[in-house]
Amino acid sequence: MSFLNNTKIAVIGGGSWATALIKILCEQNNVQIRWWLRNQKDIEHIRKFHHNPTYLSDVVLSPKKVKVFEKTTEAVKGADYVILAVPAAFVRESLHHLTAKHLQGKRVISAIKGMVPDRNILVTDWISNDFSIPPEDTCVIAGPCHAEEVALEKQSYLSIASTECPAAEDFAALMTCRYVVANPLDDLYGVEYAAIMKNIIALACGITHGLGYGDNFQAVLVSNAMQEIGNLVTALDPRERNLSSSAYLGDLLVTAYSQFSRNRLFGNMIGRGYSVKAAQLEMKMIAEGYYATKSIQEINKVNHVHLPITNSVYRILYEEHAPALVMNDLKKLLK
Numbered sequence: 001m002s003f004l005n006n007t008k009i010a011v012i013g014g015g016s017w018a019t020a021l022i023k024i025l026c027e028q029n030n031v032q033i034r035w036w037l038r039n040q041k042d043i044e045h046i047r048k049f050h051h052n053p054t055y056l057s058d059v060v061l062s063p064k065k066v067k068v069f070e071k072t073t074e075a076v077k078g079a080d081y082v083i084l085a086v087p088a089a090f091v092r093e094s095l096h097h098l099t100a101k102h103l104q105g106k107r108v109i110s111a112i113k114g115m116v117p118d119r120n121i122l123v124t125d126w127i128s129n130d131f132s133i134p135p136e137d138t139c140v141i142a143g144p145c146h147a148e149e150v151a152l153e154k155q156s157y158l159s160i161a162s163t164e165c166p167a168a169e170d171f172a173a174l175m176t177c178r179y180v181v182a183n184p185l186d187d188l189y190g191v192e193y194a195a196i197m198k199n200i201i202a203l204a205c206g207i208t209h210g211l212g213y214g215d216n217f218q219a220v221l222v223s224n225a226m227q228e229i230g231n232l233v234t235a236l237d238p239r240e241r242n243l244s245s246s247a248y249l250g251d252l253l254v255t256a257y258s259q260f261s262r263n264r265l266f267g268n269m270i271g272r273g274y275s276v277k278a279a280q281l282e283m284k285m286i287a288e289g290y291y292a293t294k295s296i297q298e299i300n301k302v303n304h305v306h307l308p309i310t311n312s313v314y315r316i317l318y319e320e321h322a323p324a325l326v327m328n329d330l331k332k333l334l335k
């Protein structure tokens with residue numbers, strides 16, 4: 001598909017990632033962006049001042065290219081692509097008014113790094129099952145990329161994964177601009193699971209940092225984490241893949257080490273003694289790893305993959321075990 005003839009792209013979500021993705025898309029000449037966000041005040045502000053007042057507020061968005069909608073049903077009308085960029089915990093309620101008919105014939109792109117809550121399934125599987133979108137018409141946007149650095153136009157890389165390369169290639173072309181290189185690949189499930197897992201690992205990095213562990217420990221934690229991610233991904237979707245590429249390892253590294261990582265920050269607060277509730281209240285943004293920890297723990301009851309880091313984070317966040325004691329147990333398992 002060529003995007004030279006005014007490609008219409010609906011974006012669902014009003015947070016930092018949706019705002020950053022719209023900024024990237026605005027770099028293309030022939031695009032129309034149809035943006036849905038839930039907050040009426042923000043909608044009015046964007047219509048008047050052309051920037052999101054709540055997230056990445058310095059980013060100015062072209063009014064010629066971006067139209068804001070109150071209803072998802074309106075936003076997706078006539079769209080070639082629908083990008084989902086809400087936290088996983090809210091994806092079902094955000095799409096509540098949409099049916100298979102509304103999404104018929106469109107490519108649906110998940111920019112979400114989390115699982116559909118309660119159902120514990122991948123967002124792309126949910127879209128295929130509940131909205132009758134063929135798997136080859138779904139993609140994920142992953143790779144090591146923080147919204148804050150996109151806002152600053154710092155050189156970034158994205159991974160666009162689908163079950164088949166052509167869908168990923170078309171969309172990667174749309175997401176490539178002066179400061180972003182988007183690379184297509186055909187490992188939809190591997191990339192999606194790895195992106196979910198890395199958030200849990202970032203929580204573990206934050207918790208241990210908050211407890212006073214240093215860089216020596218974190219290097220070992222992250223190395224072991226990559227093996228843990230590889231073991232889970234291989235068990236759930238066995239095939240050959242290069243886990244050291246940026247779609248997998250890169251995504252893990254940026255979240256484990258970046259000052260912008262929300263999951264790491266959330267973990268850090270837990271390590272420093274905050275309760276889960278207090279950390280959630282303190283953070284304005286959403287730490288996806290909190291929800292993902294529960295989903296992965298639950299799906300692993302069937303798969304029985306050895307996931308010592310995920311299990312440790314689960315014990316801390318959901319069973320109220322003392323972080324220091326849990327990490328003391330974990331450190332004996334790392335090599």
Ligand SMILES: NC(=O)c1ccc[n+]([C@@H]2O[C@H](COP(=O)([O-])OP(=O)(O)OC[C@H]3O[C@@H](n4cnc5c(N)ncnc54)[C@H](OP(=O)(O)O)[C@@H]3O)[C@@H](O)[C@H]2O)c1
Pocket residue numbers: 013014015016017018038039054055085086087088090093094111112113114145146147148284285286287288
């Ligand atoms: N930020 C990044 O750098 C980045 C990079 C790659 C992928 N992602 C992924 O992108 C997805 C979206 O994350 P984000 O970074 O854009 O989130 P965010 O900046 O933390 O923003 C949170 C969003 O969730 C909405 N929200 C909060 N509570 C809600 C509720 N109860 N019901 C419905 N919506 C609610 C907020 O709306 P209000 O403002 O109206 O409360 C806001 O739009 C996540 O899966 C994340 O992993 C993010």
Ligand SMILES: O=P(O)(O)OC[C@H](O)CO
Pocket residue numbers: 113143144145146199202251254255256258260261262263264
């Ligand atoms: O690093 P986090 O926890 O803010 O997550 C954001 C993105 O997934 C990074 O690619």
